[in-house]
Amino acid sequence: MNRFKAAAIVVAMASLVIAPAAAQKTGPAHTLLEAARQKETLEGDLASAIKQYQAIVSTYSKTDRVVAATALLRMADCFQKLGDAQARNIYEQIVREYADQREAVTVARAQLGTGNRVGRPGEMTLRKVWAGNYHVSNPSWRQLGTVSADGRHLSYSDQPFDTLFLHDPRDGTKRPLTARTPGDEGVSQQSAISRDGTQIAFNWLPPNNVRCCELRLASLKGNGVPPPRLLFKDNDVGYITPMDWSPDAKWIAVILERKDRTKQIGLVSVQDGSPRVLKSVDWRGPIGLLFSPDGRDVLFDLPASDEADQRDVFVLAIDGSREIPAVVHPGNDIAMGWSPDGKHLLFASDRNGSNDLWALPFSDRRPAGPAELVKANIGNAWSMGVTAAGALYMGVHAGDRDIEIASIDLNTGKAVGGPVKPIQRFTGTNEQPAWSPDGKSLAYFSARGPDGHGRVVIQSVDTGQTRELHPQPVLSWFVGLSWAPDGRSFAVLGGDLKGRDGVFSIDAHTGQVAPIVIPISIPDRPTYDGFSWSPDQKRLYYQRQNGTIVERDLAAGQDRILASQSSPADSRCGFISLSPDGRWIATCRANAPTKSQALVLIPVDGRDRRELLRVTQPQTVGVKFAWTPDSRGILASRTSTDSPDNPLAYHVTDLSLVSTAGEPPRTLDFDASRIAPGWLGWRLNPDGRQLAFVSGLRHAEIWVLENFLPAVNAKK
Secondary structure, three states: OOHHHHHHHHHHHHHHHHHHHHHHHHOHHHHHHHHHHHHOOOOOOOHHHHHHHHHHHHHHOOOOOHHHHHHHHHHHHHHHHOOOOOOOHHHHHHHHHHHOOOHHHHHHHHHOOOEEEOOOOOOOEEEEEEOOHEEEEHOOOEEEEEOOOOOOOOOEEOOOOOOOEOOOOOOOOOEEEEOOOOOOOOOOOOOEEEOOEEEEEEEEHHHHHHHOOEEEEEEEEOOOOOEEEEEEOOOEEEEEEEEEOOOOOOOEEEEEEEEEEEEEEEEOOOOOOOOOEEEEEEEOOOOOOEEEOOEEEEEEEEEEOOOOOOOOEEEEEOOOOOEHHHHOOOOOOOEEEEEOOOOEEEEEEEOOOHHHHHHHHEEEEOOOOOOEEEEEEOOOEEEEOOOOOOOOOEEEEEEOOOEEEEEOOOOOEEEEEEEEEEOOOOOOOEEEEEEEOOOOOOEEEEEEEOOEEEEEEEOOOOOEEEEEEOOOOOOOOOEEEEEEOOEEEEEEEEEEOOOEEEEEEEEOOOOOOOEOOOOHHHHOOOOOOOOOEOOOOOOEEEEOOOEEEEEOOOOEEEEEEOOOOOOOOEEEEEOOOEEEOOOEEEEEEOOOOOOEEEEEEOOOOOOOEEEEEEOOOOEEEEEEEOOOOOOOEEEEEEOOOOOOOOOOHHHEEEEEEEEEOOOOEEEEEEOHHHEEEOOEEEEEEOOOEEHHHHHHHEEEEEEEEEEOOHHHHOOO
């Protein structure tokens, strides 16, 4: 079994042990348990949480063994996050002393038997040291940064406002490193810690791209938010990603994305900010870019061709004098780092059917023998760096996000039976469900691998059989699958191999791509949820990021504006959905002065729009809408939040059927809390009897592989 799958199963099992205990009983023991859990998970104070769990075990080991076993499990998890071998001792204690607590023993045995464990001295171990949230798991943003050489700090970007944080895996504490001010309201998304752990380089993106992306430095000494130093800015550079520091702290390896969407591998001088371009690369750029221990070379990976996602690994001298293809193989190979002595190059490869860690002997700045398998099944991991002690830190996309289908009766407003998960699970996530026009097939996007690239899959609802588009669409990225009425193609928002954003069609049988509208500038880019086709398939409707709703005449190639650009009193707050009869567009409009949102109908023929429903904060209108087959009702979600400034804090509260004839809304008898918030959301089958929705969470985890270098050296 994939070790990351095993870890996810263990976590799920642990939650089953903890949740019933908390749900079925109340009292002082459970109050103490919840307080310790909050200390651990919300405050990140693992040391204090361990003390609280120890006190609970001492007090309740004889009077409430469910609580005591739960406290032991939580305490072991805390020790595991700290890299402390006591975790193993506690799991063994549970197995030995709590045989009557079957669920706890099952979890403990699973932890002792999987790769998610603290090993004995000198044993190769793979363990989880931290779990973040959804935001840092975005595959395309790589918002997990790097590890310091001593392993004491990790950098990452997180909510609110893409703030840069410094995380200490020993005690779970974090420290903000950036702050928005009235004169400096940018965000940071990528970062890299210097080898000596004293400085951090990070990118800074001003709001709305009014200025170019900057590379900044900050000191990690002291406390509080350090004052930043602007190191590099170029008006021709739209985005810059710091990847690694040279060992002597003189250079920062970066990926530059020019405003024409071309990418370059480069270096930026720490002394004066001067850039040195080493190589212009494929528009997708490298996943890994790491300095060699002697600082003379950089290791990176690139796609083998424009036609494939498969990558190879290269070593390039920092003076640009030589480039060596280090790993060239039909499998997908990703640069992961170096052994501290520089005698082995580390890379991940799926050549054996799973993503494994490999080591390539290296001498005199070139390969010196065949690659050796180091660790099988490292999941969809990417490198955050190798410490001086030889521990490899990896970021991993994790979670239980998947697609479910529920049968509903819109006449009675009740769900019929429980939701089912129709999709075969694997390491990755299934998202963006889209029903075929006849309602007999469900298409979805299946994200796999550290680069976020995935597959378009089409599944028969009746038989459960699936097929993947082959070849996969040749686009750099795409979102928002929207079936055409004839069922032969999809419309998507994406980017082509020349770096141009636009609207494309994808053949639902061959995967072939054709442009519909290109290029589209960022201000005119459609929203991510997709498109609505007219019933005759002659027009395509979409909403721009600024709230403008457009009708595209596909034959003439001309646009007609149906709703103007947003204003504070009438701004975009949801996606659009065209009624089956092609007459109305349902969408959401927000009024900032009154802190309210409304579900509105915008007529395609240009008449006045109608308001159907209005709510005020903290309640909001959900971003998704679906029409009933007769065009007389709209299925809409309502969401709520405890933190309006944090988009991740929103949760779906209910699904309501809103009549277009003025009848009161009817709330469906359906557990809407299962629906993942945001634009991924849900889709109603054209027959009005089935609801496909995205459930579960997605987050980032950080894992560390330790004590693997002795095994590598033993093979020499």
